[in-house]
Amino acid sequence: MKALLLVDIQNGFCPGGNLPVLEGHEVVPVANRLIESGKYDLIVASQDWHPEDHGSFASSHPDKVPFELGTLSGKPQMMWPDHCVQGTEDAELHPHLKIEAIDLIIQKGLNRSVDSYSAFRDNDRDAHTGLAAYLKDQDITDLDVCGLATDYCVKFSALDALEMMPGVQVRFIEDASRGITPDGVAAAIDEMRQKGIAIITSEQAMSD
Ligand code: VGL
Ligand code: ZN
Numbered sequence: 001m002k003a004l005l006l007v008d009i010q011n012g013f014c015p016g017g018n019l020p021v022l023e024g025h026e027v028v029p030v031a032n033r034l035i036e037s038g039k040y041d042l043i044v045a046s047q048d049w050h051p052e053d054h055g056s057f058a059s060s061h062p063d064k065v066p067f068e069l070g071t072l073s074g075k076p077q078m079m080w081p082d083h084c085v086q087g088t089e090d091a092e093l094h095p096h097l098k099i100e101a102i103d104l105i106i107q108k109g110l111n112r113s114v115d116s117y118s119a120f121r122d123n124d125r126d127a128h129t130g131l132a133a134y135l136k137d138q139d140i141t142d143l144d145v146c147g148l149a150t151d152y153c154v155k156f157s158a159l160d161a162l163e164m165m166p167g168v169q170v171r172f173i174e175d176a177s178r179g180i181t182p183d184g185v186a187a188a189i190d191e192m193r194q195k196g197i198a199i200i201t202s203e204q205a206m207s208d
Contacts, residue, residue, distance in 0.1 A: 151184030
């Protein structure tokens, strides 16, 4: 059984959003082709879903500006611009994404005192979203991961998939993903490959 995990394809991470990823919207048509390919038994999407005073926001810290390193609950934390606040347009999945084909949406980042890049668990590896148990329950043997942003939520989701679901083949779909910085993307791809995640194109994903 094969599943596709679409990570954070939200307005907030596309041009015009509050934490825009360069060309972020370009993943949408690719994701739609994957969805419509008929190759997947299950399609899951994650949604960054923060309270307005989330501790990862620079605005929650009097002396911090966005993209500066700070701390959250005593641990190093990148300070982000306010983004994907619950109930705002910024937090909505991209309007052109084939949302009706998505079987499950996992919301994350709700707890203001810890960030949650991965769709599987928070950055402290403490609270689980239930996604790993759900995918195991559905007898998923193969998981393809893509979306936004490659160097944060996509990478952490793919690595957690590998770690939390031993035996599941995990692949990263490069052209269905975009990242925040070029260096970050290169390092993320290296790390994923090194840890056993196959780096593939959407063509490959749809051909086998
Ligand atoms: C993300 C930074 C903060 C992501 C989410 O979806 O990659 N990055 N929150
Ligand atoms: Zn976030």
